[in-house]
Amino acid sequence: MEASTEDKILNAAREVFTRKGFAATRMQEIADQAGINKGLLHYYFRNKNKLFHAVFDEAFDQFILRINEVFAADMPLFEKIDAFVSQYMAILIANPALPSFVINELNQKGEAFVKELMSRKNKPNPLPLIGQIQMEVQAGRIREVNPFHLVLNMISLCVFPFVARPLFQGIAQVDDETYLNLMESRKPEIIDFIHNAIRV
Amino acid sequence: MEASTEDKILNAAREVFTRKGFAATRMQEIADQAGINKGLLHYYFRNKNKLFHAVFDEAFDQFILRINEVFAADMPLFEKIDAFVSQYMAILIANPALPSFVINELNQKGEAFVKELMSRKNKPNPLPLIGQIQMEVQAGRIREVNPFHLVLNMISLCVFPFVARPLFQGIAQVDDETYLNLMESRKPEIIDFIHNAIRV
DNA sequence: GTCTATAGGTAGATAGAC
DNA sequence: GTCTATCTACCTATAGAC
Structure with a gap:
């Protein structure tokens, strides 16, 4: 075929x-x-632009929209954190170059490009998760954390090692397979880290 | 003048x-x-390459080498974490475009570029900090965390919001000044987050 | 649909006047 | 040191044969 x-x-x-x-x-x-x-x-x-958009838009959706699915799901906070980390890390391990591609282009194409993209696409919507975190804080079931920063922390812990991969891989002197194995072992490590950071 | x-x-x-x-x-x-x-x-x-290297090498040093100073310093772990977060975040707030510039180029220039750079420059050296974390774990003074991932977490929490700034700023619909204020308020939030994540 | 040839524009780099 | 003019190479895009 x-x-x-x-x-x-x-x-x-x-x-x-x-x-x-x-x-x-x-x-x-x-x-x-x-x-x-x-x-x-x-x-x-x-032309080159149209070909680029065919590729970029697809990558953007993969990178961004999966986040919403988990964020909007109806489940307890700790479960949701676990689901987000393990599912999102799995996507990134399967597509390790995705984050840097999307983020690089957003950085280099300038404000107009980002603005146009945001109006055309479904934006990621962290509000359901932020609301949920606020309720847990008020109920005293988790520590007093700023919900915005907690969401930012969750995403940072998952995504950054992929964006900065050439740097870390250059420092650690490991090959591609080893690095992706490290990312696999990172899943439970991140989940533990967040749990302990927010539990009362 | x-x-x-x-x-x-x-x-x-x-x-x-x-x-x-x-x-x-x-x-x-x-x-x-x-x-x-x-x-x-x-x-x-x-030529363009020589001009680029004059700019890039300087940025790389700023972005990378400051990390070593704090990592190699002689102070208790919790103090060191605080010092790293507050000092490094201050550098990034003063130069918000630095991380994405360095990281983008490392991603796009390819393996040979990274390899050449690593051999020419002083690499960041996380080993002193990793050793220190290991000792604290063995002494039972912090939770059983993987030292490598803890260091990665510290860096991710600080740097990623700057790399993904266009994305987050596009979602949150805030101007540059507001975003940098958010980063300022993020310092104590990160420090708390890490402390709670690792304390026994 | 697929190829070759080429137009048209632009970017990096150089030569040379001042 | 600083400028103008220009060379050369390359890249996107199109025209046209098959």
Whole structure:
């Protein structure tokens, strides 16, 4: 079963854009990677921008929207924290280059790009989780934490090791497989860390 | 007191490279920003790569090496955590674009770039801190945490909100000043969070 | 749909006047 | 040291044959 030309292009574009970023990516490199002619890229996607958006929008959804699912779910706070960490870390381990791709482009494309994206896409919505945390604090079931910062902490602990991966991997001198194993062992470590940080 | 031409170039290059990244930066834009002629960039720095390295190496040092100072200091663990968070957050609040610049380039420039950098520069050395954590665990003075992950947690909690700033600021709909105030209020919040997470 | 050839524009770098 | 003008290379995008 051979992939269609359009899929070959998308697969190649995903790989190259993710690795080099929009500005450093050359249409020629995508064509080579896909094993097809450069002209075909324009036949299927008209220009570099449109091809980029096909790749980026998909990555953005994967990176962002999964968060909402867990945040809005109807379950006790501690369970929700566990579910978020283990499910989200699993997504990141399966797609380790995703966060840096999305975040790099958001940083480099400028304010207008971010604003346009936010208006076009479903934004992540941390409010259900923040409300839930507030209630737990008021009921005295967890420590007095700032709910906004707690949410930020949860996300930071999961995502940052992937964004800063070249740095940490360069320092620790470990190969890709070892690093991803470290991330796997990180799941229970993060869950413990958060539990102890907020319990009364 | 007028800045020298070389300083004008460096200031402009810092601003543009930091905002757009190496690949998207145009020598013309740096010249415009500096209010000088494009040819002068080559007179002072010969080519784009050399100018970039003048800016990047400085940023890398600022971002990385300050960590070592605190990590290697001779003080009790809880004090050290407090010192790290408050001092490092202060650096980041004063230079909010620093982490994303360094991390983006490390991600996009590829393995050879990172490897060359690591061999040329003093690497961050977390070993003194990791050793100290191990001793505290063995003495039963803190909970049984994995020292490697604890160090990773400390850094993640401080740095990630700056790397993902466009995302969070886009979601929270706050202006630059408000966001930096949030980061200021974050210092004690992180310190509390870590203390509670590791104390027995 | 897929290829080749090329147009059109832009960026980095250099030459040379002042 | 600083400027203008220009070279050369490359990259996106299009035109047109098959």
